[in-house]
Structures are given as structure tokens and as C-alpha cells.
Amino acid sequence: MTITLPGPTLGVVGGGQLGRMMGEAVAPLGVEVVVLDPTPGCPASPVVSDQIVGGFDDADAIHELASRVDALTFEIELADPDLMAEAAAEHDVPVHPDPDTLRTIQDKLVQKEALVDAGIPVPEFVAVATAEGLERVVEEFGGVMLKAREGGYDGRGNVPVDDPADAADALDEVGGNAMAEEFLDFEREIAVMGLKGADGETRTYPVTETIHREEILRESVAPARTDDAVVAEAESVARDVLDVLDGRGVYGIELFETRDGDVLVNEIAPRPHNSGHWTIEGARTSQFENHVRAVLGWPLGPTDLVAPAVTANVLGDTEGTRPATMSGVDDVLAASGADLHWYGKDDVRPLRKMGHLTATLEAGGDDGAADWDAGDRGAADRDALLSRARDLRDGLTFRDA
């Protein structure tokens, strides 16, 4: 293709922090961004060209978006695949990833079945529709993660169940239409951000270690502190997953590393993912820039590591919902080798993702090169980096001083 600037205008369904970081990433490349989001003044709105205020299932709004842009993508799984496909066809603009892929991924049961069909290793799982069914599964597996088939995010819709007596309540909590997955006694969780570009090109970012608590990602460590064999297996599984998915873009591939060093797929997100936020500072090209490059069919940027990096999420620490004012920022700004990202959300809620910070390994010598020992995969350095990121993050609060 022949690329000229000023570049195309990209339409993004969803204007949360992922849309915001897409906009931040591609402004220097001359790509204008228009987002569609139901919340006026959504996080992305101050940094993109325009926002269309409308719901993710608002056909008129999606058609208006498609009519104003040169390509269409989404940053939230709640985007409606049928409406996007229809609007894209009517206005003759490409939409990536493929709405079919989104449809498959939206239903966690269908997603897992597609992976099994392709021979990709996943934990044991079964569909669950009744409390009685769930009781039997819990007895058989000795404990499961119950997951809403659709609509869950950031831990919502995921309920651990290890006592059959809790089955009915758990099923109520996830809303009835569910799947149950065996509890894995995993060694650690890891993730690979995978990229599909034009002409079938695929790339992966260095394997990331992800640390969750209460089903919510707290920190990501890149590269993962694990064996080379596990890294190789994770990359291989990620490439197999990319082969199953249709459409260009970045995919967040969440994995389990078992005690035996096996790698199983947990979940896939057809978009930039929290476990790849470290790529903004830690990789040659961020997941956000590469997602947009991929969607536009542009050449992909290099995914190499620049420096080991740890991202710590900044979650709402208030008891309830209130206007967001975050204090403790001074120390993060004064720290060397730490970059803060504010998501622009007006209200804070308990455990809501409000921002993140990324600590990168600092320059060691006169030459400005990160002084990192690759030989032992520098695990000790990353331990220290993780502590540092946590300390800085823990100084940020939305509570009254």
C-alpha cells in the first residue's frame, strides 16, 4: 500500500482508557481518532478529535461513526459485532478485529470451544445452566471458577466455588448463563500480547507475568520471571491462538503456567489489554500504536523490549462512588524511571481502574543503557522493580488525607 499523511481517521467503539491511550499513541502519526461512548466527556474525549455520544448498541450512532472514519475498531467487548459489521459494510470501511472474532470471544464458552477445536490447551471446562449441574461439577472437579459466559470484566462475573452448597448463590451472582472451569493449581499467570497485521504477519511482545488479586490485575512484570522453556511454550501457544483469530489488531492472550511448566489459555481479549500497558515505556512500539497500525493495515512496529518494566494498576480505594481526586502524586512525579498514566475518569469507585504507573529499569552507566543482566533473565532486578512500582502505587490514594 502507499501510505500518505495526514493519515486516516480511525473510529473506535468505546472511549475508556484503552481508547484514550490509542489516541495518545497515534497523534504523532497524524492519525485522527473519533470515539463512540455513552458517557459525555469519556476518558478518551480530551485527547481525541471528537466523541459521538451514544450506546454501544445504538445503531444510529455506530452508523454515524462509520460514516465519518476510514477504518473502524473497538476497545471494549461490549461493542455490538452485528451493528459494527453492518455499519462497516454500508459505509465501505474496514473493521478490525473481525466482528466474528469478537462474537466468538464475547461468549467465554464459545471462545473456549473454539480453542479446543484448534487443539490449543485450555483448563477443563463445562457449560453450567442449573444449580444442580454446578453442584455436580464442583464435586467432580473439587472446586471451580464459575464464569458468566458474557459481559464479565475486571473480575465481575467470575466467582470461585469450592463448596457445592454455594452453587445456587454463585449461579445467581453470575446471572445464570455460565461456564465452570477447573481450579488450576498454577505456578503463575502470564500473558502474551499478540499482533496480527496485514498479509497474515504476526508478532508477539515479550511474555509478561501478571499478578491478580480478587480476580483483578494488580501488576504486570515484563519480561516474566520464568524459565526459558515456559517462555518458548507461551510464545508458541500465543502464535497458535493468533492463527485461530480473524482480523487485524492486538490480542491480549492470558495464560496459566502450571506447576509442571505447561501453558494453558485462560482468556483472550480482541484489543489492547491491561497486561500490555508496560509496552508504552518498555517496548519499542506500544501495544496501542501497534493496534492502530494493524487495524489500518500499516507496517507493524518492532515489539522488542527497551527495558524491563513493571506496571502497577491504580485502583479506586474508596468505600463508595465519589468524584475522583487522587493525592500522593508528588512522589511519583519526583521518582526517576516511573511514568504515571491517568485515565481521566470523573468518579472513583471501589477497585475501579483509575490509572497506572510503569517503573522501568533505570539507566546504569554513562551510555544511558539499562544495566540489566539478561543472562539470568535478571529476576532479582525485576523483584526490586516490582517492589518499587508497588511502593509508588501504594502512595496514591483517593481517600481524604
Add this chain to the structure above:
Amino acid sequence: MTITLPGPTLGVVGGGQLGRMMGEAVAPLGVEVVVLDPTPGCPASPVVSDQIVGGFDDADAIHELASRVDALTFEIELADPDLMAEAAAEHDVPVHPDPDTLRTIQDKLVQKEALVDAGIPVPEFVAVATAEGLERVVEEFGGVMLKAREGGYDGRGNVPVDDPADAADALDEVGGNAMAEEFLDFEREIAVMGLKGADGETRTYPVTETIHREEILRESVAPARTDDAVVAEAESVARDVLDVLDGRGVYGIELFETRDGDVLVNEIAPRPHNSGHWTIEGARTSQFENHVRAVLGWPLGPTDLVAPAVTANVLGDTEGTRPATMSGVDDVLAASGADLHWYGKDDVRPLRKMGHLTATLEAGGDDGAADWDAGDRGAADRDALLSRARDLRDGLTFRDA
């Protein structure tokens, strides 16, 4: 101070590429930006919260800007210091750098006299008001750079004169009110981006080598390919210059390195400067982020080198003015270790600054560290980096294919 997010709103007089890159730099920090610029849809407008359309000398517009923001700065020397000071006082917002500093810098003769008063080395210069006076100066100096005292930029307003017979024409060209500076037989031009923060804190970025042609900056090489002694002297002179200037912010300090290794001040800009664009990729904190941090009185970010970097300006290569469409972008996007910055200007004109690209030294080994030999200051690496940046830049064109 106690810093909270969402952050303050910053008002910027001027919405060109410097305002645009300020906006791009501080969006992740939760700082909203409003620019004032006479051109609707100015380069900064797509990436900042809002633009007020108005002239740099439009009192109402500047008052409106001051009324809507928490702090005021400027990105162009054409900003009116009196109006900014008055509006800032009336609306009780800080303005940085100090309008007095801008006033001093706006008149190149007054600027040079202030430097001489402070004992800072500069080339020989004299005020010139008549063709007869200029003839005498040319005879005495054996060749001068004639400079308009006010309003020149990107080479406009600078005319070399080495024949007394050309004096009258040259003076006409610069508009009459001028100064003449001895032609220096310099070894190279260099620049230091200097920072003044809260409580008198100052920092400098690594010394940059600047390469001009027809009085317009073409490439910047960081760090400069020069002796350690010259680097030390340049840093010392830059710190002396920062002591003379009032108000927080980034200052671009352009210097001559003479054949004898002396360092003289050429010109000062009270704002982010083209010779510091490499800091976006090549330094831990960009000049744009640090300018805003300084203006807001926030802690300054580290100015250390991340990797050697070369910035090549992309200038208009058309014969006349026309709508801008830049081709040749594919190769730059496909290149590893090169980042493109588009300024969002609708029209291209001969030699107009349309964008830039920065090539950074690429990761050498598994550890992702830049493989740069600091021992010999890696001059050979930077020669190659400069060639690479030029080759990539020279593939970009606004001419018809």
C-alpha cells in the same frame, strides 16, 4: 506542594507543533491543555481539550484563555508579554516563563546585551540602523550575519552580508531595525535544552549537535559529537544563561563551538525548541513534558539519555503553497528504531516545518539495551544514525509522485 489529579488546565499561547507536542506529552499526566491560536484547526487542536481562535495580540482572547486555565505559558515568541502579564494578573494565574524574559528575548539586540551584562560569551555584535552603518560594520568585521531585531524565525530575518555593496538591500530585507553579528568560523553548532523548575532548581539535557542549512535546522544529533571539554563548557555556559532568565520552563540555548573549542551563545528561545525534539524518544523525560512540569511547579523529570538519537526535520519540498499530502511514509513506518512525528499542518510551503523523525540507536542484545560504546562517545554510531535518519527523511516528499 501537594499535587492531585485530575491535574490543572494549562493555557498555551500558540497552537503550532510545539503546542501539539506539549499536549501529546502531558495527556497521560491528566493535564488538560487549551491553546490560543489564530488558525482554526491549528496543529495542536486535534490533540488538546480546546482551542480559542484568536490572535497573539488579541486582548479579549488572551483574557478568555487566562480565565479558563490554572497556569499560562506560550510556545511562540510572537506571544504578547504585556497582554499575558496583565491577563495572568487579572485572573490570578501564574505565567511562565516570565513575560519580562520573553520581552528581553524578543529583541535580539536586548537579548545579547543582557548576556554580555552577565558576562556570558557571545559573538561580537553591533546595532545597525542605516545602510551606511552596516557598510562600515561589514568592512570592519569582514562579513556579518545581519539579523532583524524582532520577529525572525526559521532563518527568516537572518541575512549573511560579506560585501558592503549589499548593505542597503540586506537591510531592506530584514526590515531596517537590525543588529549585525560577526561571522564566526565555527567548528560546529551545538545546543543545550535547559530547565528551570520550582525553587530555583535547574537541569540540562545532554548537549546536542545542530546542523543547519540556509539558516534552518535540518538535523540534531544527541549527544553532540564533540570533545568532553566542549561538552563541559557548553553545560557551564547553559547554566549561566539559565541564571540570567526569569521564570520556570524549558529554554533552548543555541551555541557556537569555535575552532578553538570556545563556546559562545548564539540565541535563546524561552520554550521547547526544535533542537530538543530528540528528547521525546532519546531522554527519560521529553522537553515537552518537562516544560509543562516546570510551568506548573511540579517536580522535574530526569533528563538523562535513554539512547543516542538523531532528529531529522521534514521540511516542505514543494515550489509553492498547496494542501499537504506527504508520501513515502511506508518506509519510515517499516523501519525499526525510527519514530515519525506529524505536525498536522494543512498546507505545505517551501521549507516549512511539516514534521520530524527521530532515529534512536537500536537494541543490541537480548537485554534490549542500546549497544552504545560510551568510551569514545560513540561518534561512529552517531555518524551511522545520522545517515540513517537523513535517508529515511529524504524518502518523504510532498511533491507529486
